[in-house]
Structure formats: structure tokens, C-alpha cells
Amino acid sequence: MKVFEEALTGEEISGPPSKSDYLMDRSFRGIAMVCAWFIIGVVGLLLWEIGYKAIPAIREYHLGFLTGTTWDVNKQVFGILPEIWGTLYSSFLALAIGGFFGVSMAIFLTQDFLPARLALVFRTIVDLLAAIPSVVYGFWGIFIVVPFIRPVADWLNAEFGWIPFFSTTLSGPGMLPASLVLAIMILPTIAAVSQDALRQVPYRIKEAAFGLGATRWEAILKVILPTASAGIFGALVLGFGRALGETMALAMLVGNSNQLSLSLFSPGNTLAALLALNFPEAGEREIPILMYAALVLLLITLAVNMIGTAIMSLSSRQMRSGK
Amino acid sequence: MSAQDPLFTENENPNLQRSLVEPRALLSTILSGAAWIAAMFASIPLFSVLYGLIVRGGHRLSLEVFTELPPAGFEEGGGFGNAIVGTLVTVGIGALISIPFGIMAAIFLGELEPNGKVAYAARFCAKTLTGLPSILAGVFAYAMVVLTTGTYSAPAAGVALALLMLPTVVLTAEEAMRMVSAPMKNAAYGMGCTRSQVVWKIVLPTALPGILTGVMLAVARAAGETAPLLFTALFSSYWFVENGKADLMTPIASLSVLIYNFSGMPYDNQIELAWTASLVLVMLVLLFNILARVLGRKKV
Numbered sequence: 067m068k069v070f071e072e073a074l075t076g077e078e079i080s081g082p083p084s085k086s087d088y089l090m091d092r093s094f095r096g097i098a099m100v101c102a103w104f105i106i107g108v109v110g111l112l113l114w115e116i117g118y119k120a121i122p123a124i125r126e127y128h129l130g131f132l133t134g135t136t137w138d139v140n141k142q143v144f145g146i147l148p149e150i151w152g153t154l155y156s157s158f159l160a161l162a163i164g165g166f167f168g169v170s171m172a173i174f175l176t177q178d179f180l181p182a183r184l185a186l187v188f189r190t191i192v193d194l195l196a197a198i199p200s201v202v203y204g205f206w207g208i209f210i211v212v213p214f215i216r217p218v219a220d221w222l223n224a225e226f227g228w229i230p231f232f233s234t235t236l237s238g239p240g241m242l243p244a245s246l247v248l249a250i251m252i253l254p255t256i257a258a259v260s261q262d263a264l265r266q267v268p269y270r271i272k273e274a275a276f277g278l279g280a281t282r283w284e285a286i287l288k289v290i291l292p293t294a295s296a297g298i299f300g301a302l303v304l305g306f307g308r309a310l311g312e313t314m315a316l317a318m319l320v321g322n323s324n325q326l327s328l329s330l331f332s333p334g335n336t337l338a339a340l341l342a343l344n345f346p347e348a349g350e351r352e353i354p355i356l357m358y359a360a361l362v363l364l365l366i367t368l369a370v371n372m373i374g375t376a377i378m379s380l381s382s383r384q385m386r387s388g389k
Numbered sequence: 390m391s392a393q394d395p396l397f398t399e400n401e402n403p404n405l406q407r408s409l410v411e412p413r414a415l416l417s418t419i420l421s422g423a424a425w426i427a428a429m430f431a432s433i434p435l436f437s438v439l440y441g442l443i444v445r446g447g448h449r450l451s452l453e454v455f456t457e458l459p460p461a462g463f464e465e466g467g468g469f470g471n472a473i474v475g476t477l478v479t480v481g482i483g484a485l486i487s488i489p490f491g492i493m494a495a496i497f498l499g500e501l502e503p504n505g506k507v508a509y510a511a512r513f514c515a516k517t518l519t520g521l522p523s524i525l526a527g528v529f530a531y532a533m534v535v536l537t538t539g540t541y542s543a544p545a546a547g548v549a550l551a552l553l554m555l556p557t558v559v560l561t562a563e564e565a566m567r568m569v570s571a572p573m574k575n576a577a578y579g580m581g582c583t584r585s586q587v588v589w590k591i592v593l594p595t596a597l598p599g600i601l602t603g604v605m606l607a608v609a610r611a612a613g614e615t616a617p618l619l620f621t622a623l624f625s626s627y628w629f630v631e632n633g634k635a636d637l638m639t640p641i642a643s644l645s646v647l648i649y650n651f652s653g654m655p656y657d658n659q660i661e662l663a664w665t666a667s668l669v670l671v672m673l674v675l676l677f678n679i680l681a682r683v684l685g686r687k688k689v
Contacts, residue, residue, distance in 0.1 A: 080579075080580035080581050081580075081581050082581050083581055083582070083583045083586075087583050087586065088583065090583070090585060090586075091583035091584055091585040091586070094585035094588070095497075095501055095584065095585060097493060098493050098494070098496045098497035098501055099497055099501075099502075099507065100493075101489075101490050101491075101493035101494040101496075101497060102493075102494045102497040102498060102507050102508065102511040103507065103511070104490055104494060105490075105494050105511045105514045105515055105518075105555065105559065106507075106510050106511050106514050108514070108518070108552065108555070109514040109517060109518065111529075111533075112521075112525075112529050112552075115529055115532040115533055116525070116528060116529065116532065119532050166427075167427055167430065167431040168431075170423075170424055170427035170428065170431070171427065171428055171431050173424060174424045174425070174427070174428045179421065179424060179425075188428060188432070191431075191432045191435055192431075193678070194435055194675070194678075195434065195435050197609060197613075197674055197675060197678045198435075198438060198613070198671060198674070199612075199613025199614070199615070199645060199670060199671070199674060200613070200615065200616075201613070201615040201645045201648050201649050201667075201670075202438065202442075202613070202648065202667045202670060202671055203438070204649070204652070205648055205649075205652045205663060205664075205667055206437070206438050206441055206442075206667075208652055209441070209445075209660075210437060210441050250434045253431060281407070281413050281414055281416070281417035282417050282421065283416060283417040283420040283421070284413065284417070304520070307520050308520065310522070311520070311521070311522020311523070311524065311525070312522070313522065313523060313524040313615075313616035314615045314616055314645075314649065317616075317649075318649070318652060318653075338522055338524045338616070341524050341527075341528060342524055342616055342619055345527070345528070345531065345619065345620040346619055346620045346623065348620075353536075356528075357528070357532070360524075360525060360528045363522060363524075363525065364522075364525055367520060367521070367522055367525075368517065368520075370520075371517060371519075371520035372517065374520075375516055375517075375520075
């Protein structure tokens with residue numbers, strides 16, 4: 067064979083690694099390992115930095131910080147209960163709205179409602195919704211959403227003011243506009259993760275439902291959604307986690323007033339907005355206190371996200387074993 | 390379908406059509422309509438945002454806004470040239486930190502030791518970081534860099550943005566590397582390649598489109614971030630490079646913080662500029678998103 071002879075006489079194309087190859091290999095793998103450790107280190111450092119800097123405030127204010135309702139720099143009284151309430155309230159409202167539309171969108175996109183090309187259009191719309199920066203949403207909220215919903219809010223307040231949810235007028239920024247914008251921002255997350263969950267439902271389960279004579283929506287509501295329920299629940303938890311930590315839209319729209327109110331139209335405050343507004347002007351004295359608030363936010367979001375991730379991996383494992 | 394078939398002897402054409410007025414079928418139709426309406430409804434915000442940006446921000450779009458400095462309240466005209474430069478500088482620093490570390494970590498996670506304990510822990514940490522509120526990245530950079538150096542600066546903002554970019558870079562790069570087919574790698578091993586040679590010559594080139602997709606998505610996200618910049622970069626009304634000199638350790642402007650600052654201003658000129666800045670920012674972010682998508686489509 068001429069070809070092989072040529073290959074042998076010419077420069078070798080294969081051979082054992084040389085000493086320097088070994089050395090390079092070792093060091094390269096070492097660097098890669100260091101970088102993997104770097105990620106773990108960063109998370110550790112994050113917890114340590116915020117936790118350590120918060121210690122003076124924790125020593126001084128203990129857990130009363132979490133239940134106090136006033137934030138007064140002059141009197142040195144600090145409490146973040148209104149912020150915790152505002153964070154949870156706005157996130158739940160956003161979850162209710164964004165969750166409904168997000169899951170509907172996921173069903174709409176995965177259950178063969180649309181020809182492929184049209185589905186791509188809607189999928190792109192959802193992706194673009196996720197791409198728009200939150201500060202732009204906040205800005206849009208101030209100048210378009212608030213003027214748009216204000217007449218509706220005032221009418222509801224005038225007619226149904228006795229219901230606690232409508233008990234105040236909307237003076238501009240408030241819970242409802244903030245939650246609406248927040249809902250738009252978490253919709254893409256919920257839609258994307260629920261779509262994954264719905265796609266994991268084995269096709270034969272759907273076929274079986276149709277074979278038994280189920281209509282399209284009987285199959286969706288009674289068979290497909292229950293099968294994907296764990297994954298969809300995970301999507302909602304992750305969306306909730308995102309809503310808890312969202313800053314700009316809330317700092318711009320929630321009104322930044324320290325009050326506990328059930329009313330959808332009253333201004334409020336959230337932990338993230340509190341940090342955004344107070345950090346730039348914080349003095350030596352306030353930094354540990356703000357770090358304490360940051361630590362509370364960090365722990366809440368970490369817990370929610372870990373629960374969401376755990377549910378997701380559990381549900382996909384379930385799906386795989388069910389096949 | 391022979392005549393002997395018992396099912397079809399009585400009635401040659403069984404009626405498989407469902408009557409539309411039958412309650413079950415009616416409910417199904419109504420719900421389908423509701424799903425259409427919900428999807429349409431969910432699309433309204435996007436069009437409303439884009440419409441607002443184009444109508445209110447479009448008419449101020451001129452060369453002037455890219456070359457001039459932000460105006461004070463009572464001034465006319467002006468632009469946000471320094472904010473565009475600032476956004477590019479801060480995102481650039483963030484990318485310089487997060488991309489090398491992210492890709493090297495992804496090589497470890499996706500190729501070198503995907504099932505080790507370190508890999509599991511690192512992957513878990515990266516996933517946890519995806520859900521990190523962006524403001525906390527700012528708090529972290531504030532504690533780490535601003536308090537240490539004693540000044541607001543571009544590197545502080547870069548650290549905060551890097552923290553937010555890192556998980557996207559790592560997780561997409563890892564995913565891309567896992568897609569590289571085993572026979573190709575085995576062929577390289579068969580020729581006597583070391584593992585790092587396989588990574589350099591086979592895995593990285595093959596996974597490059599996927600890795601770049603992740604990088605572009607991370608850059609797009611970082612460009613739009615505001616919260617981590619508020620108290621790391623702060624803001625500046627001057628150029629980053631003045632008289633041919635650039636001082637890294639000074640506050641630096643950015644598009645997103647400019648929008649935030651101007652949104653609360655009572656002057657029409659500044660509000661108008663904020664609309665235009667939003668338009669420019671959204672175009673910038675969408676550009677990177679489209680790049681990510683185009684690169685991602687070229688899968689091998």
C-alpha cells in the first residue's frame with residue numbers, strides 16, 4: 067500500500083504525548099479545576115461578605131429588625147417589616163398574574179394550537195419580553211402603565227372603597243402598577259420553564275387520553291397538566307424567586323413609602339428597592355444595617371430558588387423513570 | 390374493511406365527528422379561544438414598550454445624542470455619549486472577568502470531570518447564582534471593591550456584572566461541550582492526544598457557537614442591568630476619557646443608570662432623552678440577543 071508507506075516515511079501524525087505535552091496537560095487541568103473552585107468560592111465569598119458586614123447590625127437590632135415598622139435615620143430606629151411585607155405582597159400579586167398568563171402561554175405553545183411558524187412568532191415575543199432591561203420596564207411603567215390604570219383604580223376606589231384591596235386612591239406609583247410590571251417580567255421565566263415541563267410529558271400519555279375519547283382540553287386539564295404539575299410548580303417557584311429579587315421596576319414604581327397596607331393602590335416598599343435607594347447615600351452607620359437587610363433578602367431568595375431547583379430536578383427525574 | 394368485519398356491517402361510515410354544541414366539545418372550544426386571548430394579551434406589553442420607545446424616543450435620535458454629554462435640568466439639547474461609553478467599559482470589564490473563568494470552569498464541568506464532587510458543587514453554585522437578585526451582586530461588589538478602594542469605579546461595576554454573567558456563561562458553555570460527539574473525541578485520544586489537547590483542538594472549536602451564544606446572552610443581560618451599578622459605578626456627567634487620559638477609579642456613567650436618574654426628573658428635556666436612551670439600550674440588548682440566536686443556530 068503506497069499510502070501507508072508514505073504516511074510512515076513522512077512526519078508522524080500520531081504518537082504518545084511528549085514530556086511537555088504531559089506538563090501542559092497537567093497545568094491546564096489544574097487551572098480548569100481552580101476555576102471550578104472559583105465558582106464555589108464566589109458563592110462562599112458572597113455569603114461571607116454580606117453576612118460579616120451585617121454582624122454589627124445583627125448584634126444591635128437582633129430579630130426585632132425584622133418586625134419593626136419604622137425606618138428613621140435621624141432617630142436611628144430601623145425595621146424592615148413593611149419592606150418584607152411589600153416584597154412578598156408584590157411578588158404574590160405578580161405571581162398570580164404572571165403565573166396565569168405564563169402557564170397559559172406554555173400550554174398554548176406546546177399543545178399543538180399553532181402551526182410551527184406562528185408558534186415561533188409567539189416564542190420570539192416571549193423571548194423578547196425577557197430581553198428588555200428592567201429599568202426600561204420601570205420607565206415604561208411610570209409613563210404608560212400608571213396613567214393607563216389610574217382612571218380604573220380611581221373608579222374602583224370610588225365604587226368599592228369598602229373592600230380593603232381598593233381602600234386608597236392611586237396617587238401615581240403603587241403596588242398594582244409595580245406588580246403588573248413585575249408580572250410581565252416573570253412571565254417569560256414561567257413560560258419557558260413550564261414549556262420544558264409540558265414537553266417532558268410522554269407523548270403516549272396524551273395519545274392514550276385522546277384514544278379514550280377525551281376532548282383536547284379534557285386531555286390538557288385532566289391528564290397533561292397533572293402529569294407536568296411538579297415541573298409547572300417548580301416554574302412558579304422560580305418565577306416567584308425572580309420577583310422577590312427584582313429591583314429597578316419596583317424602585318421606580320412601588321412608591322417607596324414605609325407602610326403596611328392591603329390596598330392595591332397604596333404605595334409600599336420592597337427590600338430590593340430599599341437597598342437601591344439607600345445604599346448610594348448610606349453613611350458609615352447605615353451600611354451594616356443595609357447589609358442586614360441585604361442578608362435577609364439573600365436568604366429568602368436563596369431558599370426559594372433552591373426549593374424551585376429541587377422541585378425541577380425531582381420532577382424531571384420522575385418523568386424519566388416514568389418512561 | 391371487509392364486509393365480515395362486525396363493527397362495520399351495520400354502518401359503513403361511523404360518525405367520528407363531534408357535535409360542536411355537545412357541552413364537552415363546546416367547553417373545549419371556549420377554552421381554546423381563551424388560550425388565544427391570553428396569548429394575545431400577554432403579547433401586548435412587548436408591543437406597547439416598543440411602540441412607546443419608537444414614538445417617544447425615536448424623534449430625538451440623532452448624531453447629537455451619541456456625541457454630547459447629559460444636560461443639566463434647565464439646559465436644552467444634550468445627549469448621552471458618555472453613558473454609552475460607560476456601559477461598554479463596565480460590561481467589557483465584566484466580560485473580561487467572567488468569560489475566561491466561566492469557560493475554564495465549564496471545561497472542567499462539561500469535559501474533564503463532569504461527575505466529580507467538585508463539579509456537582511460548582512454546578513449547584515452556578516445554578517444558585519442564576520437566581521441571585523441583581524441588587525445583591527451590587528451589594529457584594531460594594532462591600533468587596535468600593536469599601537476597599539474607597540471610591541465608586543468602573544472595576545467595582547465590572548465585578549458586580551461579572552457575578553451576574555458568570556452563571557450564564559458557565560451553564561451554556563457546559564451544555565455546548567456536552568453536545569460534542571464522543572467518536573470525535575475518541576479519535577483524537579486514539580492518536581495520542583492528551584486530554585487538554587482534545588479540549589483545545591476538538592471540544593472548544595466544535596462547541597464554539599454554543600459557547601458564544603452564552604457569552605452574547607450574558608453580555609446582553611449585563612448591558613441592561615441597573616441595580617448593581619447604582620452604588621458601584623454611580624454616575625458621572627463627564628467623559629470617561631478626558632484629555633486623552635482615563636481614570637479608572639472614578640464614578641462612571643451608564644445608559645441604564647441615566648434612564649433611572651432622568652426618569653425621576655421634572656424636566657421634559659431629560660425625560661425625552663431618557664426615552665431615547667431606552668430606545669438605544671433596547672436596540673443594543675436586542676442586537677446581542679439576535680447575535681446569540683444567529684450563532685446558536687449554526688450547530689454542528
